[in-house]
Amino acid sequence: FEDWTDVQYETMEVYPFSWIYYLSFIFFTAFAFLNMVIGIVVNVMEEEHAKARQESKKDEPTISDLQAEILSMKQMIVDLKKN
DSSP states (O other), X not given: OTTHHHHHHHHHHHOGGGHHHHHHHHHHHHHHHHHHHHHHHHHHHHHHHXXXXXXXXXXXXXXXXXXXXXXXXXXXXXXXXXX
16 A cells, blocks of 8 residues: 555546546545444444343342242241231
8 A cells, every 4th residue: 555646646647537436445445444343343342231231130030039039028928917
């Protein structure tokens, strides 16, 4: 990519509208590079969010755990009413 401007100016002497090619090439490559960088950043953020979600699920009780706890509380209430 060194001295590409020299090539541009030389081709513009022969083909005056060749600047359209160079300008579109710069825009499209910059657009592709920017999309690639954004895609990588979003992918990394999504992976980290999935890891965090997975870690938070480990701390949450399951439905069966909650049902067992409710049943034990009901039993405690019934035992208190008997006494």
